Amino acid sequence: MTTYPDFLSQHINWYGSRLLVRPVCPDDAPRFVAASFLCSAEDLRFRFLNSIRRLSERLAAQLTQIDYEQHMAFVAENLKGEVVAVARFARDTLKKSAECAVIVRTDLQRHGLGSMMHKLLEDYAVTRGITEFWGVVDQDNARALSFFHQLNFSASFRIDLPFVHIAKSLV
Numbered sequence: 001m002t003t004y005p006d007f008l009s010q011h012i013n014w015y016g017s018r019l020l021v022r023p024v025c026p027d028d029a030p031r032f033v034a035a036s037f038l039c040s041a042e043d044l045r046f047r048f049l050n051s052i053r054r055l056s057e058r059l060a061a062q063l064t065q066i067d068y069e070q071h072m073a074f075v076a077e078n079l080k081g082e083v084v085a086v087a088r089f090a091r092d093t094l095k096k097s098a099e100c101a102v103i104v105r106t107d108l109q110r111h112g113l114g115s116m117m118h119k120l121l122e123d124y125a126v127t128r129g130i131t132e133f134w135g136v137v138d139q140d141n142a143r144a145l146s147f148f149h150q151l152n153f154s155a156s157f158r159i160d161l162p163f164v165h166i167a168k169s170l171v
């Protein structure tokens with residue numbers, strides 16, 4: 001059985017409010033579905049690289065039932081108990097690299113929350129021996145390309161593909 005790493009939870013002051021940043025847990029599934037209603041269709045598409053109107057219960061269950069080792073996700077929860085941001089990685093099988101992804105609720109973007117969540121994720125990944133983060137970004141997703149550039153990721157464009165491969169060494 002997986003033990004919940006509660007010691008990774010912390011309260012932070014962010015943009016005039018207080019957030020609880022903690023590892024995701026299975027009870028978060030309904031909060032994920034609710035949060036998806038507060039994200040724009042474009043943001044959901046950019047995050048999941050697929051046109052979805054909202055998160056299904058099934059996907060929410062997959063995203064919240066993780067082992068905290070191969071697969072890790074931090075959530076930021078506001079005082080109302082709403083999930084306002086998620087940053088996650090999934091380690092590549094038998095490798096030291098991991099795919100990463102992040103989403104911030106649409107109305108709360110551009111106030112440093114994405115960067116803060118990503119930094120926490122990176123720090124945790126390093127403690128788990130992960131040496132490289134990579135990701136896939138829609139080529140129309142200028143916000144994310146700028147976001148990852150600011151976090152020192154490199155970007156490889158392929159003229160024949162609508163996605164940009166981003167990568168960063170963590171060592």
Ligand SMILES: CC(C)(COP(=O)(O)OP(=O)(O)OC[C@H]1O[C@@H](n2cnc3c(N)ncnc32)[C@H](O)[C@@H]1OP(=O)(O)O)[C@@H](O)C(=O)NCCC(=O)NCCS
Nearest residue numbers: 046101102103104109110111112113114115144146147150
């Ligand atoms: C990408 C995303 C996570 C950024 O989150 P955020 O909390 O808004 O990001 P931050 O406020 O920490 O911004 C950090 C930097 O990213 C860049 N950035 C973020 N939003 C930007 C925008 N709208 N336009 C241009 N640059 C932007 C800037 O360089 C910014 O630094 P600055 O504010 O000092 O200029 C957010 O836009 C999001 O959730 N998008 C939808 C999901 C997605 O595309 N995820 C990425 C693929 S997995």
